[in-house]
Amino acid sequence: MKNKLAKTHLRTYPLLFVLPIGVIFGTLYLFPTVTSFYYSTQRWSLFDTQFVGLENFATFFQDPFLLGGMINTFIYAFLTSGLKVVVGMLLGVVLMSSIRFRALLRNLVFFPVLVSTIGVGITFQELMKPQTGLLHEALSVFGITEMGLLGDPATALYAVIAVDVWKGVGLATVIFIAGMATIPAEYYEAAKLDGVSAIQNFRHIVLPLLRPATNTVIILSLIGGLKSFDLIWAMTGGGPGFASDVMASLIYKQYTSGFYGLSTAGNVVMFVMILILVLPLNRYLSKREVEV
Amino acid sequence: MNFGKFKRTLGLTLASVAALGLVATSVAPAQAATTTITWLTDNTPSATKAAQGIVAAFQKANPNIKVTLTTRPDGAEGDNVVKTKLATKTMENVFTYNSGALLAALNPSRTLVDLKNEAFMSSVLPSFQSAVTSKGSVVGVPFGTAMGGGIYYNIPAFKAAGIKGTPKTWNQLISAARKLKANGVDAICGTFADSWTAQLFVLADYHNVQTVNPRFAADFTANKIKLAKNPAALKGFQRLEQVKRLGLYNSDANTATYNDGIARIASGKCGMYPMLTFATSAIPVANQKDVGFMAQPGDSATSYGLTTWMPAAAYISATTTGAKLTASKKLLAFIASKAGTDAYAKANGYEGPFLVTNQSKAPASVPRATKDLAALVSGKTTPALEFLSAVKGPNLPSILVQIASGQVSAVEGAKLYDKDVVAQARQLGLRGW
Numbered sequence: 001m002k003n004k005l006a007k008t009h010l011r012t013y014p015l016l017f018v019l020p021i022g023v024i025f026g027t028l029y030l031f032p033t034v035t036s037f038y039y040s041t042q043r044w045s046l047f048d049t050q051f052v053g054l055e056n057f058a059t060f061f062q063d064p065f066l067l068g069g070m071i072n073t074f075i076y077a078f079l080t081s082g083l084k085v086v087v088g089m090l091l092g093v094v095l096m097s098s099i100r101f102r103a104l105l106r107n108l109v110f111f112p113v114l115v116s117t118i119g120v121g122i123t124f125q126e127l128m129k130p131q132t133g134l135l136h137e138a139l140s141v142f143g144i145t146e147m148g149l150l151g152d153p154a155t156a157l158y159a160v161i162a163v164d165v166w167k168g169v170g171l172a173t174v175i176f177i178a179g180m181a182t183i184p185a186e187y188y189e190a191a192k193l194d195g196v197s198a199i200q201n202f203r204h205i206v207l208p209l210l211r212p213a214t215n216t217v218i219i220l221s222l223i224g225g226l227k228s229f230d231l232i233w234a235m236t237g238g239g240p241g242f243a244s245d246v247m248a249s250l251i252y253k254q255y256t257s258g259f260y261g262l263s264t265a266g267n268v269v270m271f272v273m274i275l276i277l278v279l280p281l282n283r284y285l286s287k288r289e290v291e292v
Numbered sequence: 293m294n295f296g297k298f299k300r301t302l303g304l305t306l307a308s309v310a311a312l313g314l315v316a317t318s319v320a321p322a323q324a325a326t327t328t329i330t331w332l333t334d335n336t337p338s339a340t341k342a343a344q345g346i347v348a349a350f351q352k353a354n355p356n357i358k359v360t361l362t363t364r365p366d367g368a369e370g371d372n373v374v375k376t377k378l379a380t381k382t383m384e385n386v387f388t389y390n391s392g393a394l395l396a397a398l399n400p401s402r403t404l405v406d407l408k409n410e411a412f413m414s415s416v417l418p419s420f421q422s423a424v425t426s427k428g429s430v431v432g433v434p435f436g437t438a439m440g441g442g443i444y445y446n447i448p449a450f451k452a453a454g455i456k457g458t459p460k461t462w463n464q465l466i467s468a469a470r471k472l473k474a475n476g477v478d479a480i481c482g483t484f485a486d487s488w489t490a491q492l493f494v495l496a497d498y499h500n501v502q503t504v505n506p507r508f509a510a511d512f513t514a515n516k517i518k519l520a521k522n523p524a525a526l527k528g529f530q531r532l533e534q535v536k537r538l539g540l541y542n543s544d545a546n547t548a549t550y551n552d553g554i555a556r557i558a559s560g561k562c563g564m565y566p567m568l569t570f571a572t573s574a575i576p577v578a579n580q581k582d583v584g585f586m587a588q589p590g591d592s593a594t595s596y597g598l599t600t601w602m603p604a605a606a607y608i609s610a611t612t613t614g615a616k617l618t619a620s621k622k623l624l625a626f627i628a629s630k631a632g633t634d635a636y637a638k639a640n641g642y643e644g645p646f647l648v649t650n651q652s653k654a655p656a657s658v659p660r661a662t663k664d665l666a667a668l669v670s671g672k673t674t675p676a677l678e679f680l681s682a683v684k685g686p687n688l689p690s691i692l693v694q695i696a697s698g699q700v701s702a703v704e705g706a707k708l709y710d711k712d713v714v715a716q717a718r719q720l721g722l723r724g725w
Contacts, residue, residue: 043718043719045397045399047375047379055718059714059718062711063715064712065687128547130547146544148547151697152546153546153697237485239484239485239487239546240484240546240693240697240699241690241694242690242694243699245690254686256368256369262719
């Protein structure tokens with residue numbers, strides 16, 4: 001009897017440690033997530049709800065701007081993710097080498113990560129403004145459009161992407177540096193004995209052993225890119241017109257228009273879409289990881 | 293903490309709360325029955341200033357009533373604050389909010405106090421009453437002055453370009469714009485970074501639409517009209533397209549803001565700026581003599597007239613009862629009285645005619661644009677569509693920016709907007725959608 005009690009105790013004891021965060025997670029994440037499935041089937045005016053079945057989903061998919069928004073979402077997610085991997089890894093390699101002012105440079109690269117996204121957005125909006133913006137004036141030497149990068153429907157999204165990469169690449173760099181720090185020195189020494197070049201070193205030692213870090217950066221920045229909203233909203237508001245709208249900004253606009261059920265349905269769609277995209281990708285990437 | 297002690301503490305706390313309650317109820321009648329009510333208004337400088345002026349004057353006239361003023365954000369964020377407060381029954385006693393199409397989304401017959409039988413409603417002009425009527429209830433009094441949607445023009449820039457008088461037809465407007473451009477100024481100011489400003493050519497064209505089709509609003513609400521197939525309604529979209537095609541906008545129209553537009557029309561950097569007349573008070577005093585205001589001309593000079601906008605309204609939340617309700621009604625009666633409009637004009641400057649029968653007179657010196665507005669209001673006018681129909685699609689600003697930046701044609705844009713209003717009509721549960 002006593003033995004059995006002790007066993008129960010052993011089983012429940014660790015749960016006690018999980019409980020506080022469990023309560024927070026349950027009330028702030030799990031509960032809203034589950035209720036959002038309910039509200040996505042309702043016509044919801046905040047005052048009352050009325051069951052409408054899948055009408056919200058039908059309306060959401062009939063939205064004439066959805067397709068453009070989806071395409072922009074994918075462009076945004078894959079470009080920012082890809083650029084963060086490439087630029088972040090290059091910066092990581094540079095900042096691992098013994099260059100001067102290494103500590104200072106590492107700090108400078110990481111600094112934008114710490115700044116408020118809205119602040120960054122408003123700052124770059126001013127910098128890119130025609131006639132008065134410093135960045136616009138500097139770039140106009142190369143003959144960029146008179147409308148301004150954010151004013152030209154063809155360039156607005158890419159201007160935001162560039163700022164997103166500038167702001168987020170510091171985090172990727174730190175992850176790569178941490179990954180490189182775990183590569184044992186023996187590999188390099190052995191390679192040195194074999195007389196390999198720096199490029200071979202990078203290609204056959206750093207790159208494969210950095211795969212866990214690379215996967216982390218890909219997954220994190222891809223999810224971040226797919227649901228990205230704040231920077232786009234601060235810089236263009238989705239405009240001009242709908243030229244830089246992504247799914248999250250379209251859903252936000254539906255929400256502010258008072259379409260609460262419809263925007264909840266949109267969020268459910270986005271949730272499922274990210275799951276479908278990221279889960280298999282994560283599995284595929286983890287399979288290719290090698291043990292150090 | 294041991295549980296016994298906790299129970300004792302809890303008991304003590306409860307007892308003292310109860311005692312406080314007793315004290316409070318026994319003291320209240322002795323205090324000459326001062327009633328405190330709350331008022332929520334938006335945080336734009338003009339609304340805040342006006343509300344503060346009204347509160348000061350009202351409290352002077354009613355020493356037994358104290359009004360606590362709080363503010364909320366403007367725009368879409370403010371819409372959500374108001375809806376959330378009403379839905380959770382935490383709304384202030386009195387609040388100010390848009391009249392017209394946006395009001396319908398508040399479920400007014402359930403969340404607001406019906407003022408239909410109040411004596412002070414007889415001083416509110418019928419044109420405004422219809423903008424705050426929902427399912428038979430009349431729920432608000434006007435807070436602010438009548439506005440016009442039209443076009444500001446810079447008088448020195450017009451003179452320098454050799455333009456005589458103001459255009460009375462759309463074709464005259466286009467030829468005036470060409471002269472302005474030839475004279476080296478931006479003919480028409482586009483400020484599409486604030487996408488709502490792109491709506492003026494379409495919304496302010498409604499006087500011309502209704503002149504051709506008097507039943508337009510009713511038919512549109514009943515889903516009998518599609519804008520893309522209605523030649524009169526399509527014109528507003530085509531005007532935007534034409535101005536873009538002729539290169540009459542400023543080159544940075546897509547990134548310029550409303551504030552840029554005001555500064556440029558004041559300085560004469562651009563010749564015309566389509567806008568609502570609430571912007572007059574934002575024009576620097578030194579430039580006010582240089583900026584005139586005209587209605588948006590249509591195809592014929594004989595039907596030239598103004599599309600008008602109703603001001604916001606003050607409402608009482610249905611959660612208000614008893615002495616607070618009586619006091620809140622007194623406040624609304626004051627807002628709709630001559631003394632209320634005097635306080636408004638004193639705090640905010642005279643912006644145009646109020647929508648009550650007995651009201652503050654225009655002072656001797658008002659901005660040029662305000663004089664122009666007064667003259668237009670006494671001519672032919674039509675309320676904007678949003679005061680005649682609850683159907684207004686949320687994506688109109690962005691769609692019009694698409695047209696004005698050459699991404700889609702006028703007809704394509706109108707088709708997109710026809711689709712956009714469907715979601716809105718369904719959300720409101722309107723028939724025929």
